[in-house]
Amino acid sequence: MKAKKLHASIDKFIYVLIGLNVTAMILESHVSLREAYGQYFYLFELFSIAIFSLEYIYRIGFAYYKYGFRGSVQYIFSFFGIIDFISILPFYLNQLIKIDGRFLRILRLFRLTRIFKFGRKSTSLKVFTRALFSVKNELTFTLFLSVLTILFSASAIYYLEYEAQPDKFSSITESIWWATVSLATVGYGDVYPITVGGKIFASIISLVGIGIVAIPTGVISAAFVEEIYKERIKRKS
């Protein structure tokens, strides 16, 4: 009982700290603010790292105390355990070996994934994961189809547009950018076909793109319909 209460308090405090960390991260990205208050941002980071490190150690210890060695190992390799570790790793790595600053910052992004913990106790998350998990195979297959279509489109557009626009469709690797942006129907407009063949192909791919969007939507719909059906049955019996 006491442990539960303590955990709830820790959680609440950690949530607030995560919120502040995200806010600090956004504010720090403004040059003017970074220059004026850089020191405070650094101090806040030190403080946050200290807290998150303590939290991590506490969670390992608690798992050990409760379920023994296996419990702590289980926590370490659990979804949230990995996130807890990744979110403090970059700081310590930076102390040992000087890693590239930009890479470090990208690593720090992992801290953001902590926000997912907000939903840990929500029933919505459970319905979501259950619904999406039940169509796991179909969604994986859709992803596989999407990647295949992107690869195919990128190769085709490369052969069709390379001569006309050698700078924009310089290689298949480069063309993947166009293919993804087109199939996801984003269409920034930085690259687009200009030859007749390229336009015809891109038109067909645009229509295929509708299907690429429609299939996962259909699968997810069906999953939620089934989920709601099960809930109805459960409520009746």
Next chain:
Amino acid sequence: MKAKKLHASIDKFIYVLIGLNVTAMILESHVSLREAYGQYFYLFELFSIAIFSLEYIYRIGFAYYKYGFRGSVQYIFSFFGIIDFISILPFYLNQLIKIDGRFLRILRLFRLTRIFKFGRKSTSLKVFTRALFSVKNELTFTLFLSVLTILFSASAIYYLEYEAQPDKFSSITESIWWATVSLATVGYGDVYPITVGGKIFASIISLVGIGIVAIPTGVISAAFVEEIYKERIKRKS
């Protein structure tokens, strides 16, 4: 009976007036028309405000007459009560303290929300709100996921693109614009990644964007399927 008939007449008149107000608003936004007929637009506004104010007072009075003090309070804080108040507020505020013209005009936009009253008696609206309400938690969770993904994408693209395009991805706050436009698959093309890392990340985010669109669609589908199922059961029994 009489009150009902009177209310229906008031409603009809108010609806026409709202329609005329929207039309006037659109017409007034044209410089040439504003300059030529500015006076008439102002007079029409005065007339409209007078009518809407009377309507507001009448509705409070009617609620008081019918359900006493509690009834009128209930109306004032109801959805339509607040809209009725907000739609006339800016005019009076402007008489008391000279508020910034542009802000005033934004406030006047709230008048547009009155159009929602058209659906007050429609059964479609009821089916809609019932269906969407039944998946309220799921939709809120989807919104939460979307905001999280936007924040994460904005942070990541900032670190990846800042050095290459310091003017377009000047801060995480600025990058949120890119992230939202990309995830909603709008893609204006005013900002887009140009580095390899940025493009890879944006490609992944584009595919995630499909999911961000697919999940609410799936949830809403399921809600309507359930709604239609219930109607069928009801009709049978």
Next chain:
Amino acid sequence: MKAKKLHASIDKFIYVLIGLNVTAMILESHVSLREAYGQYFYLFELFSIAIFSLEYIYRIGFAYYKYGFRGSVQYIFSFFGIIDFISILPFYLNQLIKIDGRFLRILRLFRLTRIFKFGRKSTSLKVFTRALFSVKNELTFTLFLSVLTILFSASAIYYLEYEAQPDKFSSITESIWWATVSLATVGYGDVYPITVGGKIFASIISLVGIGIVAIPTGVISAAFVEEIYKERIKRKS
């Protein structure tokens, strides 16, 4: 029996002629082809008009012969009757009064609607119209919501962006273009907000745009689920 066979032959011939008309229309739009073969296109048009006029008269006559005066009136005001009339009207109008060439060409577009007749006997079309008809109210309401959101967005963005981009957001009427293109997630990129307020508003509207797409999709899904359910029940009993 004979009439049926004759009708089938007429239909087949008319279908081919429609196909040739569409092809001719596309080919004629190329300046080089129009200049080289303009005469042949005109002759083909004269021939087509003659056939379509005869078909129209025949159908009226046949309806009269079968169901009397009421039958022919019914045909004239039926969906396909109106299309039959509209598709030949521009030519005759042009002989009587010289109407503006561009307007005339737009009128000629109505001929294209004839292609819908292809599906007259298909069961797919029946399933489609039945499914979509069953959610007619919901779809109308969605359209109403979309138009409302477009109007609201256009008004808001006008007030937010007018001072910064007076040429692009010159009036609410002009802003409707931006609002529609954004909500439908097309995003050409010819107009987009550049002020902070405009960007924040456009971000919110982009997310709303997802809903604007999700709701009709959900409604249509539910309609088809119900349709398939009914077919299953029918097959069983």
Next chain:
Amino acid sequence: MKAKKLHASIDKFIYVLIGLNVTAMILESHVSLREAYGQYFYLFELFSIAIFSLEYIYRIGFAYYKYGFRGSVQYIFSFFGIIDFISILPFYLNQLIKIDGRFLRILRLFRLTRIFKFGRKSTSLKVFTRALFSVKNELTFTLFLSVLTILFSASAIYYLEYEAQPDKFSSITESIWWATVSLATVGYGDVYPITVGGKIFASIISLVGIGIVAIPTGVISAAFVEEIYKERIKRKS
């Protein structure tokens, strides 16, 4: 039994080879890599063609051995048989008659379709094809509707925009590019209407585009809901 084992081994080896072929194709598209290692790419291609040719002959032979002449004919004209043939055809064609290099490369793309063979034994593919097959008519009809709408939009925008932008909307054929990109909600922004009439029409088409996306999604949803329902029934009995 032995044949099955052998086939599994062949399949595994072929899969790896396909993967390597796709990788080589992507790498070869980089000018620098092509210039440095062009010879190795060519040798690898020769090797691949040899293997794929042997595989093709083996499969024909095996089908003959198992089911006689009819069996081998059946394989040759099966989906995977055609793909097997197409993927080696360009190489041999090139030896006989010197065909245009670019066309050759496009033909080579067909090799990519082999990746579909990965899913041959997956149950996901079966659920997919069964679900999509059950709504085959509806999807075909949707495609027919889409093509019709594209043709109609292209014709209309051509008449509306030709005078204002004769270079971008030079013919209906050219306008089809705009129509497809707009209806699929991609919107690159290389072509967009600038006249009032064109904008109004494009706005309406944008909203229609939502429907064009919504209908196939709804149909596919319904198909998957039905598929899951059937699975549930099967599991029960």
